[in-house]
Amino acid sequence: MKQIEDANQEALRRMLAADPVLVDVLPAAQVIPELTDRMILHAGPPIDWERMCGPMQGAVMGIAVFEGWAPDLETAANMAAEGAFEFHPNHHFDAVGPMTGMTTLSQPVMIVENRTFGNRAYCTINEGLGKVMRFGGNDDEVLKRLAWLRDVLGPAMGKALGAGDGLPLKSLVARGLSMGDEMHQRNVACSGLTLRGLSPAMAETANDTHDLAEALAFVAGNDQFFLNIAMAMGKAIMDPVRGIEGSSLVTAMSRNGTDFGIRVSGTGDTWFTAPVEMPEGLYFPGFTEKDANPDMGDSTIVETIGLGGFAMGAAPAVAGFVGAGAASGAANFTRTMGEITVGENPEWTIPALDYLGVPTGIDIRLVVETGLAPSINTGIAHKEPGVGQVGAGVVRAPMGCFRQALETFAESVGVS
Amino acid sequence: MSETKVNQFLKTPVKVVNIGLEGFAKELEQQGVTVVQVDWAPPAGGDPKLADLLSKLGT
Known part of the structure; x- marks a missing residue:
C-alpha cells in the first residue's frame, strides 16, 4: 500500500536525520517533573509488583531504601506489596533504563538531545558489571555506588558537559562501529571515546582532584559505560518517529x-x-x-x-x-x-x-x-x-x- | 527436452537447489551431491489470516 510505504519512508527519514548529542547530567526529578516521591520508573511495558520477576523486585526493594522510603529491604518489599509505591514504565516519561531500569527522583540521568527535532531522552548512569542494581543487586555495596554516582560522578559529568556544547553521538557511534562495538554487549571503543571527549572538561571544572581521579577511573574501568548513553540516544532518535x-x-x-x-x-x-x-x-x-x-x-x-x-x-x-x-x-x-x-x-x-x-x-x-x-x-x-x-x-x-x-x-x- | 538432451543431462553431475525441508538436502549431501539449501518458510508461518492481511498490506 502506497500509504504505508510513504509513511515508512517518512519514519526512516526521521531516524536517519536525528542528531543526538549528550548535553547534560541532572537529577531525574529536575528533568522529569512528573517524577514524584515514592514513584518508580522501571524497564519494559507496564507491570505491577505481583507480576515482577525476582531481580525487578530486588531492585525495587533496593531503590526504596536508597531513596529513604524504607529503612530496610524487607520493609521495602512489604510496602511494595501493600501498594506504597507507584510503578510506571520509563518509556512513558521520555526515559529508558537497562535491565531492571530503576529511575527515581534523586538519581542522576544523562540527557541526550535530538537537535534535529528538539526532543530529549534520559537514562541513568551505568553502574559497571557484576552485582549492580540493574541486575537486581541491592546490598550496601550497590547502594553506596549509587550514592557516589549521585553525589560525585553525575555532578562532575554535568559540569563538564555544561562547559561545552555537549558530546555529539552520531559520529562517535560511527567510529565505535569501526572499532568493533555493536553498542549493546560491546561498548569498549565508545566508552573510551566518551572518556576522551569528557575528561578535559571534567579536569577543567573539577573542584577536588581525588574525586576527579575516582570519576575518571570509574569510567575508564567500565567497558559498558557507554551502553546507557547509547540507550538515551536510541530513545531520543525514536521518539520523533x-x-x-x-x-x-x-x-x-x-x-x-x-x-x-x-x-x-x-x-x-x-x-x-x-x-x-x-x-x-x-x-x-x-x-x-x-x-x-x-x-x-x-x-x-x-x-x-x-x-x-x-x-x-x-x-x-x-x-x-x-x-x-x-x-x-x-x-x-x-x-x-x-x-x-x-x-x-x-x-x-x-x-x-x-x-x-x-x-x-x-x-x-x-x-x-x-x-x-x-x-x-x-x-x-x-x-x-x-x-x-x-x-x-x-x-x-x-x-x-x-x-x-x-x-x-x-x-x-x-x-x- | 529431446531424448538426446535428456541423456546428456543425466551424464553430467547433479546440482540441486532444495527449497523447504532441509532433510532432503542433507541426504543428497551425504551422497556427494552439490546442494544449495534455500531457507524458506511460508509467509506468516502458514497462518492464513495473517498471510491474508499481509497480502493486502503489501511488503
Missing part, C-alpha cells in the same frame, strides 16, 4: 523480565506484549541457565535503531562473548536483520561488510511475513533478587508481539 499514521515501523522494543513489549509508529503508544524469552548464552563461572532470569530491560532500544544484535557484523568479538557461535558468523546476524528492516544507515557502516549500513527501521510486516524475529544481544540476570549478572547471551523478540501489532495496525489503515 512515534505516531506517524500508516507507518508499520517499530518505535520501541522493551522488556520487564516478565513481558516483552513493542510499540509501532502507526498505532501510537499502544504496547503489544507477549511473554519474554530466555536468552541463550554463556554463563559466568559457577552459574548455569538454571540460575537465569528471562529477558529484561529497555536496552532493546539499541536494536530498534539498528545497533546491538543488528550490528553484530561490526563486533565479531562479541559473538563469542554472548555464545552466538563463531566470530565469522557475526555477519549473518546483521544480514538476516536486513530482511526485516526497510533501510540502512549510511552514516553507521560496518567496514568488515564492505561498509554496509546497519539495518534500520524494523517493519512489523516483514517480521511476520518472514518469521524472523529481531535478534538481541543481552546481559543475563540471576532470577533471585540481590544476586546480579550471571552471563550474557542472544535472545529473540517473541513473535506474538508482532502478530498482535500487525492485526491492530491493519485495522488502523482500514484493512481487515
Whole structure:
C-alpha cells in the first residue's frame, strides 16, 4: 500500500536525520517533573509488583531504601506489596533504563538531545558489571555506588558537559562501529571515546582532584559505560518517529523480565506484549541457565535503531562473548536483520561488510511475513533478587508481539 | 527436452537447489551431491489470516 510505504519512508527519514548529542547530567526529578516521591520508573511495558520477576523486585526493594522510603529491604518489599509505591514504565516519561531500569527522583540521568527535532531522552548512569542494581543487586555495596554516582560522578559529568556544547553521538557511534562495538554487549571503543571527549572538561571544572581521579577511573574501568548513553540516544532518535499514521515501523522494543513489549509508529503508544524469552548464552563461572532470569530491560532500544544484535557484523568479538557461535558468523546476524528492516544507515557502516549500513527501521510486516524475529544481544540476570549478572547471551523478540501489532495496525489503515 | 538432451543431462553431475525441508538436502549431501539449501518458510508461518492481511498490506 502506497500509504504505508510513504509513511515508512517518512519514519526512516526521521531516524536517519536525528542528531543526538549528550548535553547534560541532572537529577531525574529536575528533568522529569512528573517524577514524584515514592514513584518508580522501571524497564519494559507496564507491570505491577505481583507480576515482577525476582531481580525487578530486588531492585525495587533496593531503590526504596536508597531513596529513604524504607529503612530496610524487607520493609521495602512489604510496602511494595501493600501498594506504597507507584510503578510506571520509563518509556512513558521520555526515559529508558537497562535491565531492571530503576529511575527515581534523586538519581542522576544523562540527557541526550535530538537537535534535529528538539526532543530529549534520559537514562541513568551505568553502574559497571557484576552485582549492580540493574541486575537486581541491592546490598550496601550497590547502594553506596549509587550514592557516589549521585553525589560525585553525575555532578562532575554535568559540569563538564555544561562547559561545552555537549558530546555529539552520531559520529562517535560511527567510529565505535569501526572499532568493533555493536553498542549493546560491546561498548569498549565508545566508552573510551566518551572518556576522551569528557575528561578535559571534567579536569577543567573539577573542584577536588581525588574525586576527579575516582570519576575518571570509574569510567575508564567500565567497558559498558557507554551502553546507557547509547540507550538515551536510541530513545531520543525514536521518539520523533512515534505516531506517524500508516507507518508499520517499530518505535520501541522493551522488556520487564516478565513481558516483552513493542510499540509501532502507526498505532501510537499502544504496547503489544507477549511473554519474554530466555536468552541463550554463556554463563559466568559457577552459574548455569538454571540460575537465569528471562529477558529484561529497555536496552532493546539499541536494536530498534539498528545497533546491538543488528550490528553484530561490526563486533565479531562479541559473538563469542554472548555464545552466538563463531566470530565469522557475526555477519549473518546483521544480514538476516536486513530482511526485516526497510533501510540502512549510511552514516553507521560496518567496514568488515564492505561498509554496509546497519539495518534500520524494523517493519512489523516483514517480521511476520518472514518469521524472523529481531535478534538481541543481552546481559543475563540471576532470577533471585540481590544476586546480579550471571552471563550474557542472544535472545529473540517473541513473535506474538508482532502478530498482535500487525492485526491492530491493519485495522488502523482500514484493512481487515 | 529431446531424448538426446535428456541423456546428456543425466551424464553430467547433479546440482540441486532444495527449497523447504532441509532433510532432503542433507541426504543428497551425504551422497556427494552439490546442494544449495534455500531457507524458506511460508509467509506468516502458514497462518492464513495473517498471510491474508499481509497480502493486502503489501511488503
